[in-house]
Amino acid sequence: MIIDCHAHLVPPALLEAIRSQSANFPSVKPIEEGGSLGFCFAGNKPTRPVSKALSDLGARMQWLDANKIERQVVGGWLDMFGYEIPAEEGLRWSRLINRHLAEAAKEQPRFIPLATVPLQDGARAADALKEAHSQGFKGAMIGTQPKGKGGVLDDPSLLPFWEAANSLGSIVFIHPVFESGDDRVHDYGMANAVGRITDTLIAMSRLIYAGHVTRYANVRIVAGIGGAALPYVLGRLRRNYSLDKDKLDDPDAALAAMYYDTIVQDTRALRYLADVVGADRIMMGSDMPFPIGDSAPLKIVRETSFTDAERASVNGGLALKLFGL
Template sequence: MIIDCHAHLVPPSLLEAIRARAQDFPSIKLMEDGGFSFAGGKPTRPVSKPLSDIAARLKWMDEQKIERQVVGGWLDMFAYEVPAEEGVKWSRLINAHLAQTAKSEPRFVPLATVPLQNGARAAEVLCEAHAAGFKGAMIGTQPKGKGGVLDDPSLKPFWEAADQLGSVIFIHPVFESGDDRVHDYGMANAVGRITDTLIAMSRLIYAGHVTRYANAKIVAGIGGAALPYVIGRLRRNFLLDREKLGDPDAALAAMYYDTIVQDPRALRYLADIVGADRLMMGSDMPFPIGDLAPLNIVAGTNFSDAERVAINGGLAQHLFGL
């Protein structure tokens, strides 16, 4: 089974429901261009057609010989900035429409959205999602909005629930990287997503979360960002204060990674650092910065046949119970 482990989907029915239920979300404004503003913040990009064009998505999957696709929502829409109770309703709405879409088109494997601005409520929604058939959630790097951290003590109930449920927790960069220097030259995508993920994951590692909540299956998106490349510095920092910090080598060995690195040399290096058995083929569909022919990099990297089978779907099939 060929499985794309990293993609995004905004069901058309969800957009219709948002328009119909606008009064239920006073902190969320639907902009004229199709974007959103959360709690009066900077408007997001518009929802692009490829995010919602299911027929085109299935056609692309057929062309790429992809049988199943793991789909989270769109990070721009996760609304971590709004009040917690409103965020709960928003997450439930997104999850209901992702589940409905996956039921009508079983080639999609949905990842839930949770209101990460509140750890207890995020845990509650994650439990509901598992009861509805989800295998885990896609979460953004900055809960509570710009500058938020995933090791925030208030998120302990969420991480405990993910551990108890054995959730797949896919960690993904958010709309704002947290660094205004990347808003030129297309660097928000090329570089900002990397630095955002690197900082968020490094905090989780040093906080000890990756090994403490070892039953949660943490996926570090975009090939683990720069984690494999800076493992030496992460290790050195750990050795300088090992009584207080989590072990980065143990953490990297415990996580999972997609293949979205766009260079076979980088993918081979990632495998050398974390092990080829931790890799899953991914596309970041439908975004152009992703890998829209994702089987090619796996074919073009020095892997054994058995490793390619696992990367192209075997591991994802196991993690998601397909």
């Protein structure tokens, strides 16, 4: 089975529900634009509008068929997660998104949905994750910066979420957010080319050093974008760890415990990732429908120097086991 482990979906029915239920979300201002919606959360900077490709189910099926992909793991759209809004309202917002992702997957069984949770509040995020598992989700896709710009995933207030994920054996796919935390990347298209990498690298490095990856060993953490720059900077992470072992956790153990996608756009980088973490930790992904992703994700796997067994694992074997399909 060929499985794309990294994609995004905004079901059309979710957009209609947001329009009809806007009174239930006073901190969410929908912005009509070009027949779609953008959002302003708690008076913050408006998001981009939901692109047609995020919601066009017909075109999505055609793309999957053309690429011979049988199943696709879909999270929501990070711009929509709304970590800035008040916690109880955020829980209702996450439930609304999850309900429509679950319904989309029921109507189209090729989708494997990942829930969203209100990371602005650890206890409510735990509740949302438990509810999602009871509804058939295998885990959640979460953003790198809870509580808005500058938030950190090792925040002590998020321990209830990590504890719940550990007890449930959740898949937790960690994904960069639109605001990388560094305004220098907002020129030259660098928010996509570089900002996503630095954002993920910082978020993951904090989780590693804080000990979350090894402490919550039942959580199946997926580090998106090929683990960002983690494999390349492992030597420096290791050296930093050696200087302060009493306070930091082991980065080698953490990298060996996580999972990764193939969205690196260079066969040499993908082979290096496999050399560092093992090909048995890597899953083919597209980041569909975003242009910075990989529109032909089987190609890089085919052209990288994998064995046939490694290639079969990357293209779906690992995802098949991880998601219990």
